Amino acid sequence: MGIGFAIPITMVKTIKEQLIAHGKVDRGYLGIGVQQLTQELASYFNLESTDGVIIARMDEDSPAEKYGFKRGDILLEMDGKPVKSVDHFRNIIALSIPGTEIEMKVIRNGEQHSLQVILGSVSETEGDRLVSQDVIEKLGFIVQDLTDEISAKFVYKNIQGVLISNVQAGSPATLAGLRPGMLIIEVNRSNVSNVAEFDKAFQASQESKKLLLLVRDRQLFRYISFQLE
Template identity: 40%
Template sequence: MRKKLSPKLGIVLVLALVFSLAASLPAMAVDRSALPSFADLAEKVSPSVVNIRTLKIVKRSPMPGFQGRGGPMDRDFYEFFKRFFEGHGMPNKGTKQRSLGSGVIVDPKGYVVTNNHVVAGADEIVIKFKNGEEVEAKLVGRDPKTDIALLKTTKGDDYPALKLGDSEKLKVGEWVLALGNPFGLNDTVTVGIVSAKGRIIGAGPYDNFIQTDASINPGNSGGALVDMDGRLVGINTAIVAHGQGIGFAIPVNMVRTVMEQLRTNGKVVRGWLGVYIQPVTKELAQSLDLEENAGALVSKVVKDSPADDAGIKRGDVIVEFDGKKVKDSVSLPRMVAATKVGAKVEMVVMRKGREKELTVKLGELDDAGMETDREVAGGIEGLGMSVQELTPELAEKLRLRTDKGLVITSVSPDSPAAEAGLRRGDVILEADQEEVHKVSDLEDALDDLNKDKGLLLLVQRGKGTLFVVVKPGK
């Protein structure tokens, strides 16, 4: 005959089972095989990341203690004493400014990549390796436009260099390690993921940053961003003030291109097209009969430039460059700059709704590469602005760069013109891709307007020109 279990014994057995299961849960929660380990990776790549110490001699004023209030008497007083002391041999000693940063060994022969802002203006550069060895370095070249600089150690030819990866293949969500010397703390490793790619933060003309939540702090500039295979995928360069978990790195593909040119030429030589461009908004795409708001809209063509020689016209939308799609106006400058000077490149533009193929031979980008006697005014009904016909005399009086077109003399708040971004002083050169010289030209364009598309205006503002779409009020 089977014995019945007592209620107390049953409770004890159930509790024992519960406790045994509970005891196993922590082990499951911290199962190390489920989480990546970065220890071996950090040990492998950290010798390739160096500390960079710079010294800069800053000339100081011969009268460092003098601080006037800025009035005319103060200026005269300052100039008198400046001449007096300089004439009597007052020493003009410089002060020493020191700074710290990071760098990455990219070649066993001692080539080190860092940020331009880490070494700009430095009179002395010293590299400190993980093993404590210190070596002086010389500047091979630097590129302020991408904030990249290349250094070379003065001795040694067997350094632990990092292999370069492919930042194009890097995916959002991938694990990455950031290595550097934040706040002068050597051999610091932080970990995070790729938060985004192609970020534009206004740091330069070729912004294309990798965003990561791996901690990047002052002193990390020039350090390495590496993938899980230990390959360099970016150079740490920027942080957002008061922004935790937001750091930026220059993609290694851009670093590779710049580095090779610095090593060969000591400077970066970039291709030049010779156009001013602007984004293609939804309204502009509709007005220009485009299927999508993509590409780069040409607002001005530089005279005698490669673009001018190739037949590119104002109002063209560049949609393809050297066999690659032009996503937007930000992409095109990078594509052109990365192309060899003198190369012949096939381009596709959209002109008045039709596709046109052109061939351009790129030039080299330099620092410089960026009725008579009547005053007829009129308020343009439906746009909320007033315009005046330009004459040479009026253009000179207003210090304008053109004497043709209609100058905007006033813009009403909350009007269609104001919403489109038009300003007083803008000069309207074209309406619907036709030149305007008189107020009646603009009024005729309004009469023929397709109100769904809006009125396409070409406007000169300062040194440049831009397209604007204005949709008249109901």
Template identity: 35%
Template structure:
């Protein structure tokens, strides 16, 4: 019996020694790179809520200088605003011996003064060379020489499950080190269409913004930028901007002072299981074209609404979020080769990549009068010229006035939507609409193209009987 106990104990010790041997040691990496990570403090004149409703919703114990950076992650509600001067903290890292520093755009946005604090306690005034809101990247410059620098790595080589490490100043605690693994790659987030984010479970909190994410070779593979949280604190979901995207922005800022991106001029969406069925696809994949912008490169090509883009310059497109970063980093005026699925057939289309323009403001939605149409449980009306102009509908379409119980409601159609197309049939007017819905098959998903508040999109609709 004693021998069995001793044997089990030996196995337990050996097992734990083996497990410990597999855990990474980050001490050398921190010693080598910690000096190149900096603390960034800014003075800003920002709009602040005139009442204390948002302040009451922030977690307790937040230092005053961290409130504004916290709101970037927390997304507090709006309200009445009045300007005041405040200070905020973030992180950054040095990429050149002569003083170029990288951080997030939101860390230095609207800053009247930027101070970079080095690991040796020196504090240097920084000049903003340029920043890009779309990627949330900012390039700073301090007057110094022989500064420690980080080594730039390749995020393309990162594997899901690989260990990564972050150094930064969460809540102002400088040179804090946290580690975790890569949870996913190529994540598309709201407002981040041109960034294929690296998702990790590294503990990132307000103040880590702009700090580096290292791989196990001690090279920077990303900038820690955002967290997903219901409390404002870390909840296991952190997102970093891939360093190849960052360095592309840096080179453009250095050479031209601004950032230019490629543009096709299409609005796209994911292909759901129901939409895949309606388009005769074996599985959901690709980016479904729901709108082609007038005067855009896409309009000048053979691309059509309803095409499903499955490849861009030889790179496979599984989800719609993968396409914008590829297009954005493409050379302006260069030719791109797209593979698309159109009505069950695969086609190759060549598009000349254009320059991404500024985003236009959306026009308000007008009030309308109804005309009964009951086949799908909705009422629709023809569009007047004024309504077309206001709703940004150039041609075709009927306007949804009311939505009752039925297939349309189940599909997600709402009052104010414009129905442009059902399956492969364009809807010119109410007569077209009524004729086409009478012939829809029962028990099969049908693709319906709608436009909502200026944005088109496909929905899958199924009539039970």
């Protein structure tokens, strides 16, 4: 059909070396969820460009939390090399061997900081990691807790739910009409007020393979369903 797929040679080499040395592939783990910097976000943070990615989610007891990263930090460089995109960042972390020490340059509150982090292992955290990571992989969107500042910005005063902070282009979430800024109020007819409750409700849907979301977009409400593979 004329369709081709390409895999970067550096990725193939890394996987091959780990298979030869250990018989398996163990991915590096930092414990954050990132999103691409848009022009609007760059303007909000008083940045002159959209280079880098912003931390939208922080896993509890993760290497990122241990070494001083904060939600809202903007990652610019890793070991002196610019962070080009969300996919670029994820590939670097995933293909790094657990225990690797990385120096990262971040912007926090308008000031640059250098942070050293030692990566953990995905295999050691899979049992405890948030299910929202599975949502990212399967459906292509990220959620975050609703803060007072965000509630005011999106006119969600005195409302509980989790905010959709990022949606991957071309993902099932995009095709279903989900967009950043929407609020998820229910998962499978159960109210959710934070990411932990969202994760728990999503986990419960794994058995039925069906996911029903009640979503609010400012003053509009609608149900969106997904069939989980």
